[in-house]
Amino acid sequence: MKSARLLVVDDAKFTRDLMIKAVKSEYTGLEVDSAQDGRKAQVLLTKNRYDLVLCDWEMPEMSGIELLTWLREQEDCRNKDIPFVMVTSLGDKEYILQAAEHGVTDYVTKPFNNEQLVNKVTKQFLRQGVISREELAELMKKRTRMLGGGSTANVLTSKIGMNTAGSAVGNGINTGPRKVRGRAMLLFAEQQAPTLIRELSTQEVVLVLKREEVPNIPTLFDAVSVGLLAGQGDDQMRFTTKGKVIFLQAQEKRVDAEAVYVGIRFVEQDAKAQQMLSKLIARLSS
Structure with a gap:
């Protein structure tokens, strides 16, 4: 050192x-x-x-x-x-x-x-x-x-969870994070990265990003867009929102870990956006 x-x-x-x-x-x-x-x-x-x-x-x-x-x-x-x-x-x-x-x-x-x-x-x-x-x-x-x-x-692998667990907003929508399975598209710095959803709430999302699929991962506080998907075909739900990266962690306790968890806090969210996210969470959780 x-x-x-x-x-x-x-x-x-x-x-x-x-x-x-x-x-x-x-x-x-x-x-x-x-x-x-x-x-x-x-x-x-x-x-x-x-x-x-x-x-x-x-x-x-x-x-x-x-x-x-x-x-x-x-x-x-x-x-x-x-x-x-x-x-x-x-x-x-x-x-x-x-x-x-x-x-x-x-x-x-x-x-x-x-x-x-x-x-x-x-x-x-x-x-x-x-x-x-x-x-x-x-x-x-x-x-x-x-x-x-x-x-x-x-250093890169401590279990970082979302800090909205158990909270709720005034319109009655549950904002607590849920572990769900779904797909998403992460857009940042002119890159489009297919990802999987690990946790999702109406305020934040944790995505799993494969390092081999993306030349550069986003850094802390980067502005990003997240496209969330639920369902298939004509029944598919799509929702895109903006956010800021608030944490990064390796999936495994290795400095050469193949996947990274990317935590994103949504910004510019109104009541309609939260309602859409609540429906999407319910779809992914079913």
């Missing part, structure tokens, strides 16, 4: 200590700085070079989204384009989309466990070349031998 430096920003000392302990338990040689608010983080970001920022959203003096906006606008700052992971209890769709619009790299929703946080850090370290896939594979083997598996081994 190459030398790396991390900045943790949170107004709660307990949470800062928790994040620092989690990442240093996995990466013992990692250099970590911390700040209790956005103003102090600005000073550190101007002074030092970092490889990653873990930042709370709600803080006094300067919020996480204000710090993110400031950082992305600093043309002469060497940290301008570094990965910025928002760690926050604000997990609703509007906050996720707002963070994406301001250039956030990834999102961790509180409360989180050590594994979830370390997985996000490892994913960014892989992308930046701080840790190689060969080094990750060795860590996976070591964890499996010593502990029967560990957080690094699950």
